[in-house]
Amino acid sequence: MDQDDQFMRLALELGSRGGHKVLPNPRVGCILVRDGEVIAEGWHDHIGGLHAEQMAIADAESRGVPTQGSTAFVTLEPCNHFGRTPPCTEALLWAGIERVVIGSMDPNPTVRGNGADSLEKNGVKVSTGILESECNQQMRPFMHWCQNRRPFVTIKAALDSNGFTDRGIDLEPVRFSSKESLRLVHELRAESMAILVGVNTVLRDDPSLTVRGVEMGPRKQPLRVIIDPSCKVNDSHRVISDRESETLLIHTSEPELQKDHEHVERLVMADSDGEIPISRILDMLGDRGIQTLLVEGGADTWNRFIESGFVDMAHICRSQIELEGARGAFDEGSLKECGLTKIQTFTSGGDDITRWGK
Template identity: 55%
Template sequence: MSGTQWSEFERGCMEQALKIAKQGEGQVSPNPLVGCVLARDGKIIAEGWHDHLGDLHAEQAAIADAEARGVATQGATAFVTLEPCNHHGRTPPCTEALLWAGIKRVVIAAEDINPTVRGGGIDYLRKAGIQVSQGLLEAEAREQMHSFMHWCECRRPIVLLKAALDCNGNVDSKSGPPARFTSAESLDEVHRLRKDCDAVLVGVNTVVRDNPELTVRRVALGSGKQPLRIVLDRTLRTPESATLVSDEHDTLILHCEGDENGLECDTILMPPLFSDTEEGVDLVQLLDLLGDREIQNLLVEGGPDVWARFLADELVDEAYIFHSKANLGEGLNSGISDTVLETAGLHLVEERASGDDTLQVWKRN
């Protein structure tokens, strides 16, 4: 609510709600991260967060926490990072739970901009006689839920790009088998990125050359699920023996010709996605397709041809570039440089050590 003067205690309650909401990272998509704190008489009496898809929503979890503590919720104030839902989905409406619990006031950080939800929860609560205040730490809440907000507004995923470069900007050696050349810390960071994304995308050249798994392994997955692996494979060159085809995790191959026999994964024949040239891909159509599948975070992992297409079309929202001191000798160049990233509308927001490597984080202006 514009112009509202928030007390230090109120701000502290919402800060705590934002903090605990993070515990659902990588586990709740396509739902957003949400946290809720219940307070009464200047004290926090219970808290909860949306932990994983299909589980209790944050408000319901906070009420359950109060019950477990033996604390009455009658007359309490709920501080919640997102407008409570007012519809039956995987769980009952949070508005009804708040009303049932006897909550007298609800403080909301951000309104839910999903067209099917927007304003409905607030209207329901007010008509039920519950006082509603809005806008406390709204910017912080929207930033925490930025991929969900972006998907609601655009129906497309946020696009993250990940690349590892040697000291010459190369990604692979032209001689010898593929080998990892970045630090263990950098590899951990990549797995954290994967955990927080709904899908990971590569071109078929990466599959043929590296036979990657593209799964989350080095960090705890918790209640989350492995990201969907997506392969751009115009002529269906993905080997039947490829790990991402033969293991138990989900893979989607997009192609416009070729024989699907023997591939034990989902394939979609999409000639309109590919142009008449080998390099051409309609990435906007691709993102629309993924948005329809409720994919909100897409991690583009390679290789150079795929990176070049996303950057040239200015579709990358965040780029994570790992710079190694290793020298691969005569190698395959990444095509990535500060100039290329800046031309794609990105700017450097962070640079830090990642083991022996340097990690640069670039974001859209």
């Protein structure tokens, strides 16, 4: 393995440590190398925290290790602008870094190349494209949003042993997934900036649609998005009554005058046929900076996203339990029609989990 590849792979491993706590920022890792030895390491740990390059430099400082003349391996082009933190290019120059090896260039067209150019103009050698595909994959939702201005969409479906999603409308809903599988759902929620369901899911299950049991760091709970054409959701439902997260209700017509809590927003959105287009929902969420969207149900809502072609990943949990009076069948074969292939299968608490992606 090429030495640059080897060091970039170490930076990738560090970048994964930030996980969902960095959203809406991407996961980024960085190592400092001198004479073939790693002298410092860093990663973006949480939103508002040090960037990977800054953490690596701070790591060296804390141990009294000089950074002058070293090489920085970073998975994403160093930023060259002031945000929550100062520019990483300035930190690298201050630290006397001699060479910077970059995995992915910044996908944002307004800033792409600025960091690399600034470093080169100040005498720093810059190499790019090292393990670029692996770096892009680690930052895939961020890359997707920068390039498309729409969120990366994941569908989550829980099915009984026969592929049905719930019981008949006259029967009480029951939870049939294992505790281990439910934990996976909360991890998916934690990786999402918004969670979307159709109105029938709210009316039937009254979900809270919040992350529970997973460390969120300083991040807010995901935005709850409800497709509610006829304004059926009211303050008796938890997405309205609790204030754990912001809630966005999408209607086809103006609701009757009512006083909502501050965390509730209502939006009218409909095409000439009176339908709420999936593409417009995604455009609206993208404009709000939502990079990752988890679509939790129900079957009609999943199918609308699939038929529209806006599904990037799917997480399907099939229980060994057979539901009484089951309805709402979900055909996993439909995922193939929107370009997804099965990429992972495993068992969780007795449930069969399949993950699909592009």
